[in-house]
Amino acid sequence: MAAPRSYVLWSYCGRGWSRxxxxxxxxxxxxxxxxGSLGVRFLSQEKxxxxxxxxxxxxxxxxxxxxxxxxxxSVAKKxxxxxxxxxxxxxxxxxxxLLWKMNPLPGTQLLDVAGGTGDIAFRFxxxxxxxxxxxxxxxLRAQQNLSWDEIAKKYQDEEDPLGGSHVMIxxxxxxxxxxxxxxxxxxxxKAGLTWVLxxxxxxxxxxxxxxxxxxxxxxxxxxxxxxxxxxxxxxxKPGGRFLxxxxxxxxxxxxxxLYDLYSFQVIPVLGEVIAGDWKSYQYLVESIRKFPSQEExxxxxxxxxxxxxxxxSLTSGIVAIHSGFKL
Amino acid sequence: PLWRSVLRxxxxxxxxxxxxxxxxxxxxxxxxxxxxxxxxxxxxxxLQKALLAAGSAGMALYDPYRHDMVAVLGETTGFxxxxxxxxQMRRDPEGTQILQERPRISLATLDMDKLRSLPEGSFGxxxxxxxxxxxxxxxxxxxxxxVDDEELAYVIQRYREVHDMLHTLLxxxxxxxxxxxxxxxxxxxxxxxxxxxxxLFGPVRLSARKLHVLxxxxxxxxxxxxxxxxxxxxxxxxxxxxxxxAALRKELGITAVPPxxxxxx
Numbered sequence: 001m002a003a004p005r006s007y008v009l010w011s012y013c014g015r016g017w018s019r020x021x022x023x024x025x026x027x028x029x030x031x032x033x034x035x036g037s038l039g040v041r042f043l044s045q046e047k048x049x050x051x052x053x054x055x056x057x058x059x060x061x062x063x064x065x066x067x068x069x070x071x072x073x074s075v076a077k078k079x080x081x082x083x084x085x086x087x088x089x090x091x092x093x094x095x096x097x098l099l100w101k102m103n104p105l106p107g108t109q110l111l112d113v114a115g116g117t118g119d120i121a122f123r124f125x126x127x128x129x130x131x132x133x134x135x136x137x138x139x140l141r142a143q144q145n146l147s148w149d150e151i152a153k154k155y156q157d158e159e160d161p162l163g164g165s166h167v168m169i170x171x172x173x174x175x176x177x178x179x180x181x182x183x184x185x186x187x188x189x190k191a192g193l194t195w196v197l198x199x200x201x202x203x204x205x206x207x208x209x210x211x212x213x214x215x216x217x218x219x220x221x222x223x224x225x226x227x228x229x230x231x232x233x234x235x236x237k238p239g240g241r242f243l244x245x246x247x248x249x250x251x252x253x254x255x256x257x258l259y260d261l262y263s264f265q266v267i268p269v270l271g272e273v274i275a276g277d278w279k280s281y282q283y284l285v286e287s288i289r290k291f292p293s294q295e296e297x298x299x300x301x302x303x304x305x306x307x308x309x310x311x312x313s314l315t316s317g318i319v320a321i322h323s324g325f326k327l
Numbered sequence: 328p329l330w331r332s333v334l335r336x337x338x339x340x341x342x343x344x345x346x347x348x349x350x351x352x353x354x355x356x357x358x359x360x361x362x363x364x365x366x367x368x369x370x371x372x373x374l375q376k377a378l379l380a381a382g383s384a385g386m387a388l389y390d391p392y393r394h395d396m397v398a399v400l401g402e403t404t405g406f407x408x409x410x411x412x413x414x415q416m417r418r419d420p421e422g423t424q425i426l427q428e429r430p431r432i433s434l435a436t437l438d439m440d441k442l443r444s445l446p447e448g449s450f451g452x453x454x455x456x457x458x459x460x461x462x463x464x465x466x467x468x469x470x471x472x473x474v475d476d477e478e479l480a481y482v483i484q485r486y487r488e489v490h491d492m493l494h495t496l497l498x499x500x501x502x503x504x505x506x507x508x509x510x511x512x513x514x515x516x517x518x519x520x521x522x523x524x525x526x527l528f529g530p531v532r533l534s535a536r537k538l539h540v541l542x543x544x545x546x547x548x549x550x551x552x553x554x555x556x557x558x559x560x561x562x563x564x565x566x567x568x569x570x571x572x573a574a575l576r577k578e579l580g581i582t583a584v585p586p587x588x589x590x591x592x
Contacts, residue, residue, distance in 0.1 A: 274386070
């Protein structure tokens with residue numbers, strides 16, 4: 001039985017065969033295929049030192065970065081539309097909840113890593129501006145009887161609506177940044193934004209620069225998550241906060257099954273119909289399954305040096321917001 | 328065959344993920360990836376095929392420039408029709424040759440200079456003229472991905488690549504009217520659900536005048552010729568470049584192009 005099967009695989013797979021060789025961790029393959037006849041050494045359960053996962057595929061670490069880049073290059077233009085379609089608009093609520101948790105004050109220096117299309121950054125700016133407007137309204141109510149001097153002074157002082165707040169949007173992918181920049185100009189965000197091309201594992205910033213570091217739906221695509229966490233620790237000021245919004249493990253078994261069904265059956269189809277790209281969205285749902293659970297990720301954040309690390313699961317654990325402080 | 332039973336077993340697992348845990352989902356995906364039947368193959372469960380068919384049909388109607396959606400619709404709905412087509416090809420000697428040799432039509436396999444040097448009125452020269460006048464290229468076809476049989480994947484790929492030949496044979500340009508006429512011809516010839524759907528729903532966006540022309544002259548002509556002609560997939564077009572187009576049309580029983588469309592292709 002084994003010989004004909006391997007012949008079939010060999011003749012049909014070609015390229016797929018080399019993928020099989022690298023992904024033979026699962027026990028099922030170990031017993032059924034004769035290693036000797038094909039001259040291949042199976043890897044059993046241990047992974048190679050420089051191997052990592054790309055969705056459910058196993059690739060070398062050098063390859064993963066390039067492949068992730070290609071995925072985001074091809075999805076960039078339809079990224080926002082697809083997010084809305086896949087999450088039925090719920091991703092907006094998740095991102096809003098991240099901002100509510102963050103509760104930034106005017107004057108905050110925010111670093112938004114993997115923030116390509118700018119969702120978090122724009123929400124941050126809107127939040128600060130809304131705060132500023134509320135403050136102005138309160139001031140107006142309190143100051144109903146001003147002297148003429150004070151009124152004249154008010155016309156002269158041009159108060160910065162952002163109060164010195166600034167957001168640095170860093171992304172490794174040029175296409176995503178381009179889409180984000182276009183969105184910014186469409187929505188009218190001019191001040192308080194800077195766009196930087198950079199790698200989360202090696203940020204192009206000095207130490208102790210930012211008050212808040214956020215990474216929304218980006219950290220699972222990073223090849224070395226621990227390095228990204230260490231970089232986050234480095235660039236934050238003492239007292240700074242690390243916030244991560246990411247897909248996580250669903251805690252409810254029924255919802256987990258429905259979620260799996262939806263993820264594997266519907267999402268790649270949506271990707272094909274709307275964006276013309278099945279494989280990128282297959283990678284997306286697989287990479288979500290590969291990401292560590294809430295507790296494991298919390299431990300990774302603690303290992304990087306953060307303290308008071310907490311997490312909050314949203315929508316039964318489909319996403320989780322992890323928060324840590326550099327003290 | 329072995330791979331078919333493996334595939335069927337995997338489809339069952341994949342279609343009922345309610346009984347599958349996460350590690351098994353990974354295993355299933357791994358096995359599906361391993362059981363690729365051809366390089367671009369993406370194995371899909373029946374549910375995914377149904378969703379794809381519905382989604383691609385809707386998207387193709389919404390945005391007619393999404394040719395890849397038309398292709399996906401064809402692949403997901405045409406499995407049984409492709410079997411009938413493949414059997415038809417097997418019964419014909421030229422068709423069997425095509426199935427065995429699997430010729431592909433692309434810029435890499437076509438000898439453009441040789442085609443250009445052919446005499447006027449020959450099939451190859453007219454085909455090249457069609458490509459130039461309508462500014463199309465044989466390389467814009469998406470590869471087959473969702474057909475779960477390697478030979479049928481080739482049959483549908485051949486059907487797509489032969490589409491341009493049909494334009495030349497029928498003398499139809501690549502505007503919307505011409506495409507609908509060719510779709511009607513193909514629907515009658517192949518019976519592919521995608522062709523039938525395209526033929527029925529394509530005219531939805533036409534103006535009343537064009538619709539009148541279509542219904543009164545072009546569709547009857549296309550249907551009549553579609554019935555008369557033998558299976559167009561059985562022609563080894565690559566060996567017929569030198570054959571005069573008129574002779575080829577006579578062989579297939581294709582009558583003169585209707586006057587409203589003459590000289591456009």
